[in-house]
Amino acid sequence: MAESEFTKGVVRVVRSVPFGRVVSYGQVAVYLGFPRAARGVGWVLRQTKREELPWWRVVNNAGRISIKNWEHPAEEQRERLRSEGVEVGEDFSLEIEKYRFQAGEELLKSWGLPEEYVRMVGEKFRWGV
DNA sequence: ATAATGACATGTT
DNA sequence: TAACATGCCATTA
Numbered sequence: 001m002a003e004s005e006f007t008k009g010v011v012r013v014v015r016s017v018p019f020g021r022v023v024s025y026g027q028v029a030v031y032l033g034f035p036r037a038a039r040g041v042g043w044v045l046r047q048t049k050r051e052e053l054p055w056w057r058v059v060n061n062a063g064r065i066s067i068k069n070w071e072h073p074a075e076e077q078r079e080r081l082r083s084e085g086v087e088v089g090e091d092f093s094l095e096i097e098k099y100r101f102q103a104g105e106e107l108l109k110s111w112g113l114p115e116e117y118v119r120m121v122g123e124k125f126r127w128g129v
Numbered sequence: 130a131t132a133a134t135g136a137c138a139t140g141t142t
Numbered sequence: 143t144a145a146c147a148t149g150c151c152a153t154t155a
Contacts, residue, residue: 026138036149
């Protein structure tokens with residue numbers, strides 16, 4: 001099964017999220033150059049199981065673990081996050097703005113995104129500011 | 130080509 | 143606050 005550019009992009013972005021930080025599905029989509037492909041991101045993470053991909057650092061924009069999958073249960077994601085110092089409640093919620101990772105312009109450009117797009121992201125997608 | 134599915138996001142009730 | 147509805151996108155049937 002051929003790996004699409006979209007999938008490769010998801011892997012690239014998620015791998016850039018640092019230890020102890022999180023991003024939302026929609027955020028990953030924005031960094032990919034597809035501002036509304038949040039569902040596509042979730043789709044990829046459900047399919048892709050690779051060790052070097054820190055899938056547990058992706059949660060929904062409400063600050064909740066959104067997993068419903070047997071391979072990687074919500075409990076496992078919570079444990080992995082807690083082991084990185086992220087406080088996750090019994091209801092699988094966390095303070096997303098406290099842990100959210102925001103990619104800088106240099107990083108976005110290094111991913112080949114157009115300068116104009118990078119500027120737009122800086123203006124319209126600033127979480128927790 | 131069309132319809133359906135999902136680890137989403139956002140606005141409206 | 144929570145349920146519902148609508149919009150989106152990649153992928154599959």
